[in-house]
Amino acid sequence: MLVACCALVGAGLGYLLFDAIQSNHQYDRARHTLGITRATTSVVSRDLAKARIDLKLVTEQVGNDSTALAQDTSQLEGAKSALSAAQAHVLEQTSLINSLHACLGGVEQALNALAVGSQTMAANALHSVSASCSAAVNASG
Amino acid sequence: MGAVVAMAGLGVGAWYDAHAHLRAGAEQSSLKAAQHHLGVLRHRVTVTNYANTVTTNRRNDLEASIGTALAQLAGVDTSLSSANAGASLEGVSINTLDTCLGGVQTALNEVSANNNGAAANAISAVSGPCAQLDGGANAGLVYPFDFPDPDVILVGRTYYAYATNSVAGNIQIISSTDLTHWAAIGNALPSLPSWAKPDNTWAPSVTRVNGSFLMYYAAEVTASDTQCISVATASQPTGPFVDASSAPLECQQALGGSIDPSTFTDSNGLSYLLWKSGGPGSSKLWAEQLNGAGTGFAPNTTPAQLLVPDQPWEGGTVEAPDLVIANGHYFLFFSGNNWNSANYAVGVARCAGPLGPCADATPTPILSSGNGIAGPGGASVFPDTTGAPWIAFHAWVPGAVGFPNSRDLYVRRLDISGAAPSVAAPGT
Numbered sequence: 001m002l003v004a005c006c007a008l009v010g011a012g013l014g015y016l017l018f019d020a021i022q023s024n025h026q027y028d029r030a031r032h033t034l035g036i037t038r039a040t041t042s043v044v045s046r047d048l049a050k051a052r053i054d055l056k057l058v059t060e061q062v063g064n065d066s067t068a069l070a071q072d073t074s075q076l077e078g079a080k081s082a083l084s085a086a087q088a089h090v091l092e093q094t095s096l097i098n099s100l101h102a103c104l105g106g107v108e109q110a111l112n113a114l115a116v117g118s119q120t121m122a123a124n125a126l127h128s129v130s131a132s133c134s135a136a137v138n139a140s141g
Numbered sequence: 142m143g144a145v146v147a148m149a150g151l152g153v154g155a156w157y158d159a160h161a162h163l164r165a166g167a168e169q170s171s172l173k174a175a176q177h178h179l180g181v182l183r184h185r186v187t188v189t190n191y192a193n194t195v196t197t198n199r200r201n202d203l204e205a206s207i208g209t210a211l212a213q214l215a216g217v218d219t220s221l222s223s224a225n226a227g228a229s230l231e232g233v234s235i236n237t238l239d240t241c242l243g244g245v246q247t248a249l250n251e252v253s254a255n256n257n258g259a260a261a262n263a264i265s266a267v268s269g270p271c272a273q274l275d276g277g278a279n280a281g282l283v284y285p286f287d288f289p290d291p292d293v294i295l296v297g298r299t300y301y302a303y304a305t306n307s308v309a310g311n312i313q314i315i316s317s318t319d320l321t322h323w324a325a326i327g328n329a330l331p332s333l334p335s336w337a338k339p340d341n342t343w344a345p346s347v348t349r350v351n352g353s354f355l356m357y358y359a360a361e362v363t364a365s366d367t368q369c370i371s372v373a374t375a376s377q378p379t380g381p382f383v384d385a386s387s388a389p390l391e392c393q394q395a396l397g398g399s400i401d402p403s404t405f406t407d408s409n410g411l412s413y414l415l416w417k418s419g420g421p422g423s424s425k426l427w428a429e430q431l432n433g434a435g436t437g438f439a440p441n442t443t444p445a446q447l448l449v450p451d452q453p454w455e456g457g458t459v460e461a462p463d464l465v466i467a468n469g470h471y472f473l474f475f476s477g478n479n480w481n482s483a484n485y486a487v488g489v490a491r492c493a494g495p496l497g498p499c500a501d502a503t504p505t506p507i508l509s510s511g512n513g514i515a516g517p518g519g520a521s522v523f524p525d526t527t528g529a530p531w532i533a534f535h536a537w538v539p540g541a542v543g544f545p546n547s548r549d550l551y552v553r554r555l556d557i558s559g560a561a562p563s564v565a566a567p568g569t
Contacts, residue, residue: 002143009147016154023161030168037175044182051189058196065203072210079217086224100242104271107245107252107264109545112287114257115307117340121545126252133249136242 096139102132237270244271258328261309265325280513280536280567284323284550288313290344290461290519291550292403293533294378298526301378302533302550303329303345303356311342312358314379320525320552329380330356330373336388337371338363344461344519346403347378348412350435356382357402357414362389368398370416372436390437393418393444396425403521404431405464405495413495414438415447415473417460425449426462426475428496445496447473454506456484464495465522467530467557473499474532474562476518477506483542485516487534489562502561508534512567514551515539522555530555532564 106129113121244267251260264271264286271285288304295301300320304313310328317323333339337360345358356373369389373382393399397419405428406412412431417424426447430439450459455477463474471492478484486506492499508517514536521533532555535548554565 005144005147009151012151013154016151016158020154020158020161023158023165027161027165027168030165030172034168034172034175037172037179041175041179041182044179044186048182048186048189051186051193055189055193055196058193058200061200062196062203065200065207069203069207069210072207072214076210076214076217079214079221083217083221083224086221090224100245104241104245105541105546107248108286108547110252111248111257111261111264111308112545112547114252114260115287115340118545122252125545126249133245137246 092139096136099132099136099139103129103136105129106132239270241267241270243267257308258310261307262325262327265309265315268325269322281551281553282513282549283317283321283552284315285547286549287547288315288550289535289548290401291533291535292344292346292521293523293531293552294347294349295523295526296349296378299378300523301326301347303347304535304550305343305345306340311339312345312356312382315550316379320531323550326379329375330358330382330384331380332383333360334371334384334386336362336364336386337384338366341368344401346521348404348406348435350412351433352376354378354382355404355435356380357390357404359400359402360389362392365394367392367394368400370399370402370414374436390414391416391429391444393427397423399427401461403461403463404435405466407495408466411495413464415462415464417462420458421479422457424458424460426459426473426499428462428464430496447492447497447499448475448490448501450477452477452488452501452504454478454484454486454509455488459488461519463520463522464492465530465557467562470557470560471495471499472502472522472557472562474520474522476520480516480518481543483510483515483537483539485518486510487517487520487532487564491561507562508532508564510539513539515542516548517551519548522557530557 106125109125110122113125244263247263248260251257251263268284268286284302287307288302290305291302292304293300293302298318300317302315302317302323307313309325310331311333312328312330314326314329315323316326329345330342333342341361343359345356347354347356349355354375354377356375357370358373359368360371361368369392371384371386371389373384375382391399391414399416399418401417403415404412405415412435413428414431415426415428417426419425426449427444428447429444430442431437432439447462448459450457456479458479459475459477460480461476465472465474471494473490473492475488475490477486477488486509488506489502490499491502508520510516515538517534517536519535523531523533525531531552533550533552536551537543537546537548541547553567556563556565
């Protein structure tokens with residue numbers, strides 16, 4: 001009976017001891033993993049902070065660039081508008097000059113023909129530029 | 142006693158085991174919390190990195206757009222500057238072209254009323270504004286109206302240019318004090334001698350002899366339709382020149398007539414008349430010494446042949462001679478080829494003296510079509526107020542070649558210091 005009791009107590013103690021050792025091992029593993037996890041967390045936190053700083057920077061740049069682009073676009077539109085107006089003006093004046101040039105050429109031809117007594121050639125020269133002369137007079141107001 | 146010890150041992154063992162469980166459980170909880178936190182952080186890093194990538198891409202897109210916009214802006218600015226410069230130039234033109242247009246309108250009205258002389262005067266009066274239309278200022282254009290076979294002389298500080306007939310009269314005359322701005326004076330030869338046919342007076346050449354001005358010019362004899370040379374006199378360069386002759390000075394009827402007179406005074410004071418005889422295929426250049434008064438040839442002289450066409454570019458015709466002396470070299474300027482085409486050009490020959498013999502100084506013309514002119518010819522070499530040589534010539538405006546288009550007046554600097562003369566580039 002005594003022997004049985006001793007064996008039972010010994011077995012109980014052995015189980016408790018084994019279980020305690022298992023728990024301690026579990027604790028050690030958990031602690032080790034926790035240490036690694038905390039170190040990793042620290043690194044990731046730094047990465048996150050850096051990423052947030054980068055994001056803030058880039059977001060600011062986007063804001064600035066958007067403003068600059070808006071200004072440039074506005075300037076571009078203004079310049080395009082001014083260019084169109086200038087080109088239209090030049091076109092109009094070129095047309096007037098071409099008309100006047102043609103008119104002047106015809107009048108000169110007529111005068112040159114008259115210089116050698118060729119009335120018919122002079123009349124033809126004037127007739128051929130009458131439209132240009134009218135256009136020049138109308139365009140010049 | 143043993144039972145007590147055993148129970149105590151079991152109690153202690155149980156407590157120790159429970160404590161170990163508790164401690165391991167707590168550590169596991171901490172680990173789970175830490176891993177969850179790490180997971181959250183990693184997710185945030187992923188999200189932030191994604192946002193960073195998206196934002197960076199947007200920034201790059203924006204910067205590319207800005208670059209494009211700036212490039213476009215620069216391009217538009219350049220175009221705008223060009224357009225504005227063009228508009229400004231055109232604007233200047235428009236302001237003055239109104240004046241040109243006014244002159245043209247007046248000329249048209251005068252032509253309608255058969256007042257051809259007034260028409261010519263009206264159009265000549267606006268030569269400056271109208272010159273912009275021809276756009277030939279860079280080519281040396283100074284008078285944008287018909288002014289063929291020009292001859293330029295310097296009297297005091299004023300330049301006078303004479304040219305073939307126009308509706309303004311038998312011989313045109315214009316003047317300038319700067320060789321750039323020319324004003325029409327009118328008709329230098331109001332009346333023709335009785336033997337001459339109207340509307341056919343060409344290629345004048347004016348020289349000063351003993352205080353008087355002599356004008357040699359070509360005219361057609363009414364009776365024979367022969368082209369001949371005559372001379373008129375005036376007390377001042379603006380005329381009126383008077384030709385009281387009963388017959389021409391030189392005709393060479395057997396050679397097809399004589400035209401294109403010009404005078405040359407040698408360093409010894411003797412003067413010579415140069416001219417051309419014949420037509421295409423038979424043209425020749427001649428010279429003969431003039432008498433002291435310049436109204437006739439010196440006694441016992443005969444015409445000396447200077448040059449005949451012998452170069453391909455001349456196309457069988459040489460005409461419009463003009464002789465100058467520089468550094469002891471006699472240079473004979475002449476025109477070659479068909480006057481009514483863009484093939485017309487100016488060449489130079491070197492002569493042993495005023496009466497020749499002469500030979501081409503260069504195998505090609507020194508002045509020909511290109512660079513804003515077409516068919517240049519009728520050259521006249523003259524000094525400016527500093528003594529520097531210039532060349533005046535007529536030329537068609539490219540694209541308007543052939544009668545009844547105009548042969549406008551051009552002047553450019555001339556270099557006759559070397560073995561072969563060269564015409565300076567326009568604008569120099």
